[in-house]
Amino acid sequence: MIGKEEIRRIKETLAIAEGPILSLYLDINPAKPENANRAYALRAKDAMKALGVPQDLQDRVLEVLKNQVLEAKTAVFFAKDKLFETLLLQVELPLVSSLKTTFLGEKESRFLTDGALAHYGEPFLLPLIYALDEYERYGVVYLDQERWRVFEIFLGEIQEVGDAFLALDTEAWRRLSLDAPGRRFNLGGISRGGAG
Known part of the structure; x- marks a missing residue:
């Protein structure tokens, strides 16, 4: 189960890596018709191509998307030369469903389309941090x-x-018996409260 510790571990792992890192968030919900026949792999390929991600990184991500059964609603990838992290989330991130805001708008290093959010450069953890903050335990x-x-x-x-x-x-456990001192019941009759 993903939590703050997992995000911290990923952040520390990504901080060690030098150079640009691919951060890719994909809507892979199998219940959606637009994801039939692994169409999310095409969206991922287009997003990585638009950002100029090296071909070997593209191939590694596409190999996972095409050859593995991903039982999740959102897939998250962080990839670099020797680094490859995959997180499968059982929730849909609204940041992946065509939501454009001023801080998520397209930049040279970021590509946002319906169902895919790709970033090539510094590690992009905002959608994960958003999910941790938005959803309750x-x-x-x-x-x-x-x-x-x-x-x-x-x-x-x-x-x-x-x-x-x-x-x-x-x-x-301490047992309550009839001869226990301080018992709170009366065997003889009606108990009345009050001072009289």
Whole structure:
């Protein structure tokens, strides 16, 4: 599950790399008709070609897009000579769906089209940071007769939290018995509150 730690790791990895880096965000949602027959690979190819990305980087990204089954709604690629990071997100990023703003407008190093956002130069992490900020985390508690489990839901992914509950020994629990001092019930009759 992607989180701040994963973004920090990617940022540190990309900071070490020198020279321009390809940052590519693709809408690959298989439920959309415009993504039928892996049409997103053509959008990625056009975006990389428009930015003048070296052919070897283009080939590496297109190989993944054409030959692997990507079970996600958005695919994110960061690529350079020896660096190749792929993130699969289970949510659609609105920054990839033809939204043009003043800070996302097309520049020489950026290409934005419906379903693809490509940047060649400094690492472009804004859409990932936006997703972390925009989407909330949810917790789900599942109870049955034998156990209870906690799940965390974030960015369309669900993950079980293994150490959410401590195992308690029920034999160590203090038992309430009839002869226990300080018991709060009356065996003999009606209890009335008040001072009288």
